[in-house]
Amino acid sequence: MSAALPAAAFDQLFLAARTHNAFTGPIEDADLQAIFDLMKWGPTGANSCPVRFRFIRSPEAKETLRATLQPGNVEKTMAAPVTALVGYDLEFYEHLPRLFPHADAKSWFVGNEPSIRHNAFLNASLQAGYFIVAARSLGFDCGPMSGFDSEKADQAFFAGTRVKSFMLVNLGHGDPAKLYPRGPRFDFSEVCAVL
Ligand SMILES: Cc1cc2nc3c(=O)[nH]c(=O)nc-3n(C[C@H](O)[C@H](O)[C@H](O)COP(=O)(O)O)c2cc1C
Incomplete structure (x- = not known):
């Protein structure tokens, strides 16, 4: 059993x-790898690890991204040092013999498109949350x-794959002066019940 983290960790x-x-x-690119190397240990269903990333840093890639952005997200995304494009891989199940070798988990998904989509979006969304915390x-x-x-x-960043993007994450050191x-948040009693 682990001890609780120091209170400063709750703040951070x-x-x-x-x-x-x-x-x-x-x-730096090494920081992106360090974030990934923490994130990847968060749990996913059948250890399916469906999240995929494109880290958009170069001016050329940023210009390509610009054309996809809603107007309110353009300025801050173009100015961010790096933007992660986060997607889920609809062919995640092809990797299950390696990632979940103690069961024939691939067979749970082959030909079952609703289950593939549900698992991919659910677990990549979890991994996106782990990514933020990492x-x-x-x-x-x-x-x-x-x-x-x-x-x-x-089309621009996942061409030739069955990866579907669902989220962007600007990354760097935030400027507290520009916060809203x-x-x-809800209180526990508003949205929870212990039965
Ligand atoms: C999945 C997701 C989508 C979001 N989309 C946008 C967006 O398109 N544009 C934007 O300015 N903020 C967006 N936000 C930011 C949220 O409004 C923000 O995280 C929320 O208000 C909580 O803010 P806080 O972390 O400062 O408390 C998004 C956040 C999440 C997690």
């Missing part, structure tokens, strides 16, 4: 952590967004 991961709109660097734990800030044209992004006021 949740209580003081914010969704940022303006970022500075540096965030980035925060390494001292970086995130700006998650779903305001973009995912079909255009797929913190939105409230």
